[in-house]
Amino acid sequence: MNRFLLCTTLFISTLLTAQNIKSPSEFLGYELGTEFTRHYEVVDYYEYLAKVAKDRVQLTEYGQTNERRPLLLAYVSSAANISNLETIREEHLKSTEGSGNASKAIVWLSYNVHGNESVSTEASMQTIYELLTSKSSYLENTVVIMDPCINPDGRDRYSNWYNQYKNTPHQIDPNSKEHHEGWWSGRSNHYMFDLNRDWAWLTQAESQQRIKFYNKWMPHVHVDFHEQGVNNPYYFAPAAEPYHEVITNFQRDFQVTIGKNHAKYFDANGWFYFTKEIFDLFYPSYGDTYPTYNGAIGMTYEQGGSGRAGLGITTRIGDTLTLKDRIAHHHTTGLSTVEVAANNAGKLNTEFKKFYQRKNYKYKSYVLNGDSDKINALAKLLSHHEIEFGKGNNGTVKGFNYKTKTSGSLKMNENSLVVSTNQKKGTMVKVLFEPNAKLSDSLTYDITAWSLPYAYGLDAIASTTEISKTKFEPTSAQNSNLNKDTYAYVTDWNSMEDARFLGNLLKKGIKVRTSYSPFTLEGKSFKRGSLIITKADNQNHKDFIGTLQKVLQENSSIHLTSVETGFVDSGKDFGSSSVQMIKPSKVAVLSGAPTSTLRFGEIWHFFEQQLHYPVTILDTDYFKNVDLDNYDALILPGGWYGDFFNEDQLKKLKEWVSNGGNLIAMGGAIKAIDGEKGFSIKMKKVEKDSTDTNPMPHENWQRERVKNAITGAIFKVKVDNTHPLAYGYDQEYFTLKLGNDAYDYLENGNAVYLESNTKPVSGFAGSDAQKKIGKSLVFGVESYGSGNVIYMVDNPLFRGFWENGKLFFANALFMLN
Incomplete structure (x- = not known):
């Protein structure tokens, strides 16, 4: 067959295929971008494609959300590849063992992790349609895995809200109701957790179910599609500093390769974009960093819009940003990503295999001792990630001591947990366990410390030698039949x-x-x-x-x-x-503005999915009409309360506490009831340095500002474990501090507190912030009449992963009768 005839045949074949498959607009009955598609309609379209193009699309339901919506993966490739999909997967995974001859590029595209960043799911439908039609040539040596909606509960919350409140026709005026979601926005999942910060911690059902399939594939490229503020242009790779030191030169360089390909298309269309700013590659629990630490080219793409944009909105410069525009941008980068992967399949396979070669990390083993329940909890997390670990043998191990931050030793026993970097997931082990991650730039997008020994409250040694281990079995108690006559x-x-x-x-x-x-x-x-x-x-x-x-x-x-x-x-x-x-505590928690949705969600999830204890949710809309005498404890989540508690409400609150209630104030809620307004706690005041009077250059303002910032750093603090709020703890605790709010010691009841030494053991804290937090309260209790006010300056429930802080919260519920 001559070249002309071959090209003609391929063109006719592609044309016939396109005619046989309905576009999203044809299937849905409206032009894509003129309505928000509900999740069940998205599922319907993917099921339709899996039926009409079953030789090239394989659809899998990998789980369900808390609200019982399906979670889907669509495998898209050529007919030959789909018929051979399991063999391709197995051959690809051999690369992680240093063997095999994989030749296909594996690209995973994740859409709509934030529910109200809704354009990406719309774009996914156009993307899969074109991969099956006009761009099918990309699939000859590429398997594309598409998750059309990571967060269906949040997406439907947003789309249903928007469809309820939008003008007809839609209104582009930013002041219109359709551009102002309420307190419970569609960003988060059912429990108001940010799923884009849960990849490593796996606290949420969506994350736990997805990671099983991610581990089955371990793609070469992973893209997480997002949206940002309405007035921002498009962001794509390469990422901003700081990059974590484990990221390879190839991973850095290939981000540039992909970014330049995107730029080619954006330049041709006159679209604005930016790179190398804001979105860094450091915190390990994102949809770009977690895949990166597992060998992928992990990237975030950010389109301007999010929940404010609706079907169309006027931007700051007077342009109109439409949903159609937003779809076009995400659709373009999605196809561009697959194109680059298809053109570089050989290079991706070669470098992926190199990533999994043994690395000469400084610490070869991490050895952990402690309470068996905490050891078991950590072992469970590692198992989800398919990280290998074992049980220590009797003996002594030497190395870096996490508690003292000096060289030390630890006696191993039959309950010791040993995790080595000499394994397939060795890079992930280093990132999750390293005592203090190397920070190349203090301007970061998220927290800068997360080391698991601190998070789980375990004694730990980082050893430069590989420690032998045996099979680990979780400890469980053996309780024989109970004797009814026992005292x-x-x-x-x-x-x-x-x-x-x-x-x-x-x-x-x-x-x-x-x-x-x-x-x-x-x-x-x-x-x-x-x-x-x-x-x-x-x-x-x-x-x-x-x-x-x-x-x-x-x-x-x-x-x-x-x-x-x-x-x-x-x-x-x-x-x-x-x-x-111990009195069975009847507990209520405040929800609604002015509480933070994330902080409220952490408490809600803690009660229902971790403690398994009933909690009543009281909304701020009717809180003033609630009889608090029906409750033993009231939790005020962190947030921005301002003047929410007026004089009458503060009086009511104080009377309830005085009559025996336990008030738990967390984070920003403390400001609403502090010494100037209600109770005795006082914000710590720090005198400014009067000698520092020189004006600051405008270009330096961000770096100057970080002097007063704490970006998620770990501090060693003192514990009065004779106080009921601190039962179950040692005399030291490692707290994750998320900001520079500081309060003076209480007259009595300082259960956990910072002394004068405020240098973090891990993570970044600015010099001015360190001065401010010296000699300040972390957790404390003020006795007030017959009740208590429990102050939690730091958040022991942060993102559900700081395991060692949770007992403080349980103490506040049960031990302060």
Whole structure:
């Protein structure tokens, strides 16, 4: 067949294919970009394509959201590749083991992780359509994996809101209602979590289900499609500094290659764009960094618009930005990405295999000791990421000590966890475990510290030698049949497993006491906060032993010690006033403006998905009409309260606390009730340096500003573990500080606090910020009448991943009766 005839045949074939497949506009019944497509309609279109082009599209439902919407992956490639898809996958994964002869480029395109950044899902439909028609040549040596909507719950929340409130026809005036979402925007998922910051921590159902399939494919290229402010032009790679030091030269260079290809198309259309600004590659839990640390070319693309833009809006310079414009831009970069990958399939495969060669990282092993529940929790996270780990052998390991930040040693035992960088996921291990990530630029987009030993509250050594290990088995308690004649059962209070156990007991009507003093009994020592379950307290429970046995089955890591007497060897007897009944707390949390959606969501998720304990949500719209006497505890999430609490509401709040209520004020909520307005806590004041009077050049203002910033840094703080708010903790704690808000010590009740040394152990804190936070409160309790005000300056529930902070929150609920 001559060249002309071949080209003609291919053209006719492509034309016939295009005629057989409906475009998104034809299928949906409206022109793409003139309406927001609801998620079920998007699913319908992808299912349609999988039916009419079943030789080139394979559709998989990889999970469901909290609101039961399907999560989909579409595999798109040539007919030959789709028929051989599993073989291609297996051959590709051999590259991570240093073998195989993979030849196909694997490109993963992720759309709509933020629900109200809704254009990308619309663009995905046009992109897959053209990959199957006019751009099908890209697929001969490329497999494209498309996730049309990572966050269906958030997307439908936005699209339904917009369809309800938009003008007809739509109004481009930025002041119109359709450009102003309410408090609960479509950005987050069901629990108001930001899914784009959950790739590493896997706290959310969407992330947990997606990572299983990501690990099955480990693509060469991953793109996360986003939107930014209305007045911003388009952003694409290469990314801004700081780049994490593990990112390879090839990964850096290929971002430039892709960016230049995008620029070619944008220049031809006269579209504006920017690169190398704002969006860096450092924090490991993004949709660009997480894939990068797993060998991919991970990139964020940002289109101007987001939830404000609607179907069209007037920008600052008087232009009209339409949904059609936004679709065109994301559609262009999506196709451009696949084009570059297709043209560089050989290079991508070669460099991907190189990425997985053994690397000579300084630390070869990380060894961790601590409470078995915390070890098990970390092991569970590592398993989700398919990171290999093992159990330590008896012996001593030397290296960098996380607690002292100096050389030290650690005695290993049968419960020690050992994680080596000499494994397939070795780079990810380094990033997640390194004591202090190297920061090339202090101007960053997110937090600068996250090291897992600090986050999980474990003793750790980073060793320059590889430590041998054996198979790890999660520890679980073995509780034999409980004796109904036992005087009492006692268990420790050290972890979230203990908090879940307590919450479960209280929900089932079993009475539990706690000891405010350490004690020894029958040869065993128990710390403050230990739980005591007596037969006498539960004699009226219709099935005390049976219920307790059932709760133990549901909380398998709990070990109960049965004791035959309440007469202790040392400490306070069980009848002492130092051994108090834990009251089943009826808890409410404030929601709605002025609380932060993210901060509220962390609390909501904590109760329903972590603690498994009931919580009532009170909205600010009707909060003033709520009888607070119905609740034992009220949580004020972080936010921007301003004058939300007027004089009458503050009076009501103070009366409720005085009558026995526990008020938990977090982050920004503290400012709403501080010493000038309600309670005694006072913002720390720092005198400005009067000698620093020289004017600052305008170009330096950002760098000057970071002197007063803390971008998610870890600090070692002191703990008064004799205080009920700090039961279960040692005398030191590592807190993740997210800003420079600082409060003076309380007169009493300083459970956790910073001393004068404020140099972070990990992450960035500006010099002025460090001065400000010296000798300041972290967590504390003010007694007020018969109740308490619990202040949480730092956020122990941040993004759901700071595991070691969560027991403070449980203490605030249960230990401050």
